[in-house]
Amino acid sequence: MATAPQTQTSTPVLTRTYGIIAEFDTPADAMHAAEKVRDAGFRKWDVHSPFPVHGMDAAMGLGNSKVGWFSFFGGMAGLTTGMLMIWFMNGFDYKIIVGGKPLFSPLYAFPVSYELTILFASFATLFGMFGLNRLPRLHHPLLRNKTFRQATHDKFYVVIETADPKYSATETRKLLESSGSKHIEMVEE
Amino acid sequence: MASHPNSSVTATWPSWLRNLPMILVALGAIGIVAGLVSIKDHGQQLGYSYLLAYMFFLSICLGGLFLVILHHLFDAMWSVPVRRICEHLAFLLPIMALLFIPIAYLAPQIYPWMSIDAHHDHALKAKSALINQKAFYVVAAILFAIWSLLSYKLRAWSLEQDKTGAAKCTRAMRFHSAWGIFAFALSLTMAAIFWMKSLQHQFFSTMYGVYYFAGSVWLTLFTVYIITLVLKNTGPLKDVVGRRQFYDLGAISFAFTVFYAYIHFSQYFLIWNAAVPEETFWYVLREHGTWWQIGMLLIFGHFLLPFLALLRIDFKMKLAVMGPLCLWAWIMHFCDMSFNITPVLQIFRKAQAAVAAGHGDLSHNMTTMTPDGFAVHPLDLACMAFIGGVLALVFIKYFKAHPAYPQKDPRMAETMGVYIPSSSDISIASGGAK
Known part of the structure; x- marks a missing residue:
C-alpha cells in the first residue's frame, strides 16, 4: 500500500493521483488538444503517441532541446x-x-x-x-495504467500531472473534454 | 511561355539592381580592355585574373549540377522548390564553355608546363601522358560536352514534367543522375587538375579534386540560399518555400563547412606528415609573404567562423546571420581560389625573369622561387564582374522564361506539408470492410 503522508486529508486516500489522462483517436485531435493545454499555461504535462507527430513540438510550445x-x-x-x-x-x-x-x-x-x-x-x-529526461528510472505511474497501453498501438494521449500549479480537478477535466477527448481518467501514482 | 508570371519578377526591384548584371558586364569589359592595353605582358596578368574568376564561377555552376543530381539520387523531397534554381545554375555550364575561350587562348601564358620541355623535366615527363597541350584542349572539350549534355537533359526533363506531369520524366532524371554522378565526379576532378593544379605540375595530391568539389558545393549552397530568399521575398517562390527549405539549405551548408575543412586538412596533414619535397613545396611556397595569413584565414574564416555560426538551429533561418555569412562565403571562396592560383603568377614572373637573365631553368625556378603575398589585382575584379555579370544575365533570362519551381513534381505536395491520398490508399479505405 502506497503511503503519501503529505497529502493525507480528512478523507482517507489509499493512492495518490499522478495526473489526468485524455485519449484521442487521431494525431490531429491530440495536436489541437496540445495547443489548448499549451495556451492554458500548463507546465507539467506531455503528449504520447505511437509515432512522431510533425508539428507537435510547436503545438506543445517546446523550445529547442538543451x-x-x-x-x-x-x-x-x-x-x-x-x-x-x-x-x-x-x-x-x-x-x-x-x-x-x-x-x-x-x-x-x-x-x-x-x-x-x-x-x-x-x-x-x-x-x-x-x-x-531523468533516466534511467525503474517505474513510471503511466506504465501501470491499462488505458495507456494503447499509446504504443493506435491511440494518442495528453497527460497533465496533478503536480502542475495550474491543475484543478474540475477545470482541467473540462478543458480536456472541450478539446474533444472521448475518454478521460485519473492515473494513480 | 512568353506571358509567364516570372517575366515580371524583376519589375519590383530598384532600377540599379535590375541593371546590375549589365553594369557589371560593361565595367568588367572596360576593365579587361583597359588592362590589355596598359599591361604589356602578353596577357599573362589577364590570363591569371580570368582563370581566378573562371574557377570561382565554375564552382557555382558545378555545384548547381551536383545539387540537382543529389536531389534525384536521394529521391529528395525538401529540395523540390529550389531545384529549378539549381537546374538553371547547372545549365550555365554551356555558357561557361564559351567563356573558356580566353583561357584556351591564353593557356601558354598561364601554364608554365606549356613552355617547359618535358625532356628536361622529370615530373613533366612522368606526367606527360596526361599533362600535354593536345590533352589539355581535348579534355576541355570532353568536359564541356559532358556537362552540357548532363545539365541540358536534367533541366529539359524537368521542364517537360511541368507540362505533362508524367512519371517517366522523374525516371529519366534519375537515369541521368545515376550515370551523371560518376561523370560529374571524374569530370570535376579532371577540371581541377588541368585548370588549377597543373599550374604547378610537379605537385601531387589525390585530394585536389575533392578539395575543389567541397569548396564549390559549399559556395553554391550559400548562393542558392540567397537566390531562394530573394525569390521568396519578391514573389515567385513565396508559396512553396518555407522554413524547411532554409533550414535544410543551412544544414547542408554546415555539413559542407565541415567537409571542406576535413578535406583541406587531410590534404595538408598528409603532406606535412610525409614531408616529401615533391609535395611540401606547394604549401611551403604559400607560407611566404601574406599568403601565410591567407592560409590562416582559410582555417579560421573558411571553416571556424561559419562552423560556429551554423551550429545553432535558429541561426540557419535568421537573415541577419545568413545574409552576411553568404557574402562571407563568396569572399572566402575567392581567397581560396586566389590561394591556389595567384601565388603561381608571382612565382612564374620571377622564374621567367631569372631565365631571361640566364639563371637556372624554368622548372627548377618554379619550385624554388617564392611568391610576394596576397594581392587583388584590378583585373581580378574586372574578370569577376564580367563573368559574374554574364552568368547573372543568362540566369535571369532562364528564370523569366520558365516556371519558377517544378510545377508537377510528384514530391511537391509532400514538401509543402500537404497530404494527398494515393489511389491505393483510397482503395484500401473503401474496401477495408471486406
Whole structure:
C-alpha cells in the first residue's frame, strides 16, 4: 500500500493521483488538444503517441532541446583533453622526436584530439539526454495504467500531472473534454 | 511561355539592381580592355585574373549540377522548390564553355608546363601522358560536352514534367543522375587538375579534386540560399518555400563547412606528415609573404567562423546571420581560389625573369622561387564582374522564361506539408470492410 503522508486529508486516500489522462483517436485531435493545454499555461504535462507527430513540438510550445549544449561542451572538452594529453606526453613529460617533427604540433595531435572530440561529445550527448529526461528510472505511474497501453498501438494521449500549479480537478477535466477527448481518467501514482 | 508570371519578377526591384548584371558586364569589359592595353605582358596578368574568376564561377555552376543530381539520387523531397534554381545554375555550364575561350587562348601564358620541355623535366615527363597541350584542349572539350549534355537533359526533363506531369520524366532524371554522378565526379576532378593544379605540375595530391568539389558545393549552397530568399521575398517562390527549405539549405551548408575543412586538412596533414619535397613545396611556397595569413584565414574564416555560426538551429533561418555569412562565403571562396592560383603568377614572373637573365631553368625556378603575398589585382575584379555579370544575365533570362519551381513534381505536395491520398490508399479505405 502506497503511503503519501503529505497529502493525507480528512478523507482517507489509499493512492495518490499522478495526473489526468485524455485519449484521442487521431494525431490531429491530440495536436489541437496540445495547443489548448499549451495556451492554458500548463507546465507539467506531455503528449504520447505511437509515432512522431510533425508539428507537435510547436503545438506543445517546446523550445529547442538543451542536449546540444552538452554536445558542444563535451566536444570542446574532448579537443582540449586530446591536445593537452599529447602536449604533456610528447612535448613536456617525456620529450621525444618522432619523424623529425616538432616536439609538439597541433597538426599531428589533431587526429587523436578529433577522435576525443567526437567521443566526449557523444558521451555528453547521451548522458546529457539521460540527465535531462531523468533516466534511467525503474517505474513510471503511466506504465501501470491499462488505458495507456494503447499509446504504443493506435491511440494518442495528453497527460497533465496533478503536480502542475495550474491543475484543478474540475477545470482541467473540462478543458480536456472541450478539446474533444472521448475518454478521460485519473492515473494513480 | 512568353506571358509567364516570372517575366515580371524583376519589375519590383530598384532600377540599379535590375541593371546590375549589365553594369557589371560593361565595367568588367572596360576593365579587361583597359588592362590589355596598359599591361604589356602578353596577357599573362589577364590570363591569371580570368582563370581566378573562371574557377570561382565554375564552382557555382558545378555545384548547381551536383545539387540537382543529389536531389534525384536521394529521391529528395525538401529540395523540390529550389531545384529549378539549381537546374538553371547547372545549365550555365554551356555558357561557361564559351567563356573558356580566353583561357584556351591564353593557356601558354598561364601554364608554365606549356613552355617547359618535358625532356628536361622529370615530373613533366612522368606526367606527360596526361599533362600535354593536345590533352589539355581535348579534355576541355570532353568536359564541356559532358556537362552540357548532363545539365541540358536534367533541366529539359524537368521542364517537360511541368507540362505533362508524367512519371517517366522523374525516371529519366534519375537515369541521368545515376550515370551523371560518376561523370560529374571524374569530370570535376579532371577540371581541377588541368585548370588549377597543373599550374604547378610537379605537385601531387589525390585530394585536389575533392578539395575543389567541397569548396564549390559549399559556395553554391550559400548562393542558392540567397537566390531562394530573394525569390521568396519578391514573389515567385513565396508559396512553396518555407522554413524547411532554409533550414535544410543551412544544414547542408554546415555539413559542407565541415567537409571542406576535413578535406583541406587531410590534404595538408598528409603532406606535412610525409614531408616529401615533391609535395611540401606547394604549401611551403604559400607560407611566404601574406599568403601565410591567407592560409590562416582559410582555417579560421573558411571553416571556424561559419562552423560556429551554423551550429545553432535558429541561426540557419535568421537573415541577419545568413545574409552576411553568404557574402562571407563568396569572399572566402575567392581567397581560396586566389590561394591556389595567384601565388603561381608571382612565382612564374620571377622564374621567367631569372631565365631571361640566364639563371637556372624554368622548372627548377618554379619550385624554388617564392611568391610576394596576397594581392587583388584590378583585373581580378574586372574578370569577376564580367563573368559574374554574364552568368547573372543568362540566369535571369532562364528564370523569366520558365516556371519558377517544378510545377508537377510528384514530391511537391509532400514538401509543402500537404497530404494527398494515393489511389491505393483510397482503395484500401473503401474496401477495408471486406
